[in-house]
Amino acid sequence: MARGLYGVTRKAAGSVDRWLRRVSADPAVDQAPPPVEPPISADLLDLLRHMGVALIRSGETTTMVKDILDDLARRYHATEVHFFVLPTGVFVRVQDSRGSAVDLLEADSDTLRLDQISALYRLIDRIKQEAPPPADATAELAEILTSPQPTPVWRLLVGNVVLTVGLGLMLNPTSTALLGYIVLGLTVQLLIMGADRFRLMSTALPVLAGAVVTLLSFGFPNALGGGNPSQLLVPSVSSLLPGAMLTNGSIELATGSMIAGASRTIYSFNKLILLAFGVLVGLQLLGDRATSVAPHPGHGLGWWTPEVGVLLIGLGHSWRASAPPKSLPWLLVVLYAAFAGQQVGTHLGGGLLGSFLGGMIAVPVAYLVQRARNAPPTQAVFLPAFWMLVPGGMGLSGVSELVTKNDSNSLHILVTAVLTVLAIALGVLVGSGLVASTRQPRLEGMVEEWLGPGENQRTTGSSEPGSASQSSQ
Structure with a gap:
């Protein structure tokens, strides 16, 4: 009986083994599923x-x-x-x-x-x-x-000095303040270069720059500022003012990009507050020496100073921001066009209208510039105009006065600064709408019809600064 049971078991095992071999040899079972390819590489x-x-x-x-x-x-x-x-x-x-x-x-x-x-x-x-x-x-x-900095260190230093002097000639064109602009512009650029090497210094740069500039301005009021140390503050820290960030944030809020617009705006105002906090630290370190300085009327240099200031702004910005070769003339064209629009609007209806026209004119001019042979892209010549138009100094001055004096007039300055940024943003939106590829009639189409194809016409014509289209945010 044991032998019979053993034989039955062997037969059953052989049957199972033969069935498993047939199953494993079945192409339908042996073929593996194809790998899932990603939708794009x-x-x-x-x-x-x-x-x-x-x-x-x-x-x-x-x-x-x-x-x-x-x-x-x-x-x-x-x-x-x-x-x-x-x-x-x-x-x-x-x-x-x-x-x-x-x-x-x-x-x-x-x-x-x-x-x-x-x-x-x-x-x-x-x-x-x-x-x-x-x-x-x-x-x-x-x-x-990852390309290395093409501008030598000495040109970066000179560039920020020229930039500071240029903005000073636009905001406070007095001969007694020129030495202060040179000294403070050089100092701030040295701080910026140090912050590029040390992370901790980079985090505290707005506070540190505001404090150092205040200590020098109010510590040597007659030597550097001609008796007006407060007028040195804004041009000196101009390279740290978040002008483009504020304007971009306002544009994004206006076009429905609420997350991006709110984050940029809060970041910009936080930087202004840090700069103002640095000014407060400097004033507290000086104590009575800061409050004992009596304002002294400066001597103006003449009607031509704002125009020269724009030239120096373009030259200084091209040096410190490493503008590509042969781009300075095109950068100046956009800067002077924005400045002219700002001046015309200011004379016709005040500062807000001037800010609106300056922002509106800068975009079409930047588009026209890129049509020329070897001209830089629109964004490269438009960014300096962003910075020049935004009166970040008004915001910084207002925050400083709120912190130090709690004066209601400083709140008015803050509101005016915010409205000015909004006016520039609205002007940029309108100017972008004139050249946007999604709108009819288009300035781009009219220019092409009148002037013919440009020598340097780019395929990125739809990337004008600003946009009136909605994003997904």
Whole structure:
């Protein structure tokens, strides 16, 4: 009986073994499912993420960053990509019938130099024309972002001094303050360069700069300021004023980008408050010496000082921001156009109208400039106009007076500064609407009809500063 049971067991085991072999040999069972391919290549996804961060650092609004990324994705025939852009990073969402995936890349707060911005937009133009392999474009973008500072240290120092003197000639054109502008402009640039090397100093730079400038201005009021030390403060810290950030924040709030606009605006006002806190620290360290300085009327240099101030602003900004070669004339064209619009508006209806016209005129002029041969991109010549138009000094002065004196008039100064920034932002929106590719009739189309195709016409014509289109935020 045992032998019979053993035989039955062997037969059963053999049957099971033969069945398993047949099943394993079945092609339908043996064939593995094909791997799931991503909707777009990893190289293209990497390019779009890094390009979005670079555009944020170039000073573009989040709406325009999203539009440019959409154009680049369509150039590579990727239609299932969606972007959510913030001032601190870019979210990329890829979706198809199999599901969706989200990737992101954080953005640094440092602003690109003008030469890097020009190279960035040249790369965007090349991508739209040639669509090179995404990996090659990403490598070229990395070279742009990591390129060394082309401007020598001495020119950076001289550039900030010239910039400070230029703004001083626009705000306080007195001969007695020229020495103060030179000394304080040099001091602030040294602090900026030190902050680039030491992280802790970078965090406290607004407070440190405000305190040092105040100590020098009020500690040597007659030697540096001709008896008017308070008039030295704003031109001296002008390179730290968040003019472009304030205007971009106002534009984003006006166009519905609430998260981006609110974050930029709060960041800008926080920087103004830190500068004002530094001024307060300097005044408290001086004690009675600061309050004992009596205002002294300065001697004006003449009617021509604001015009010369604009020239010095353009020259100084091109040096300290490393503008690309041969871009200074085009930068000055935009600056003088914005200044002329501001002056005309101020004479016709006051400062708010002047700010509106200055912002409105700067955008079409920046677009016309890029049509010329070897002209820099629109954004590279428009950013200095942002900074020149925004009267950040009014905001800083108002915050300082609120902190030190609790004077109701300083609150009026703050409100005026906010309204001025809003007027500039509205002007930029209107100017962008004139040249935006999504609106009819378009200034761009009229210019093309009247003047013919430009020698340096770019494919990034839709990336004018500012935008009236809605973003996804």
